[in-house]
Amino acid sequence: MTGTLISLISIFIGIIAANVFGYLKKQYSFGFTGNTLVGVFGSIFLVKSFGRLGFNPWSIMENGTFHSSLFIINCLVSVLGGVIGLIVTKSVSKKLN
Template sequence: MLASLIAVISVVIGIFGANLFGFVLKKYSFGFTGNSIIGVFGSVFFIKLIGRFGFDPIAISGNGNINYTLLTFNLIISFFGAIVGLILLKAISTKLNKFKNQKGNN
């Protein structure tokens, strides 16, 4: 139960991170809904990827006690994972738009 709560908090932090980054740097924004979706997937992907090193919710709440150091790392990874996801998707979107515009001009 505690591990599930930690996972949900991580996802919420990811949503917050993506929306904050999109709000601060408008050129990376996909709107509130787009940023939220990207934040969920970016944070989950990074938590799954980096969680192998012991930052996953199960390791944080191993014996019923919360390891606050691991929790802090988990939340930071979730926050920055969402930002990286937003940057990567914006780069992909830009490349696809350039390709579409080049194809349309020929």
């Protein structure tokens, strides 16, 4: 795997997490398209923010070896980014209306 593929997998996991959370909790849903957009940006923001702690895609593939524990942490942060992004976006949307 390359760093780019790991980044794409992380974004895809954030999209899935935001859509599943929006499906399960209807009050936080923006529809499929809105949840997808929030999932993309939420997962990217959280992985980039906390990736400097050592679980960014290039640390996962350091020296050509695959660190599975760092990849699992990266996936969990992507899930949290999608869910937290959806919650924050919905709360901002409610305050603006």
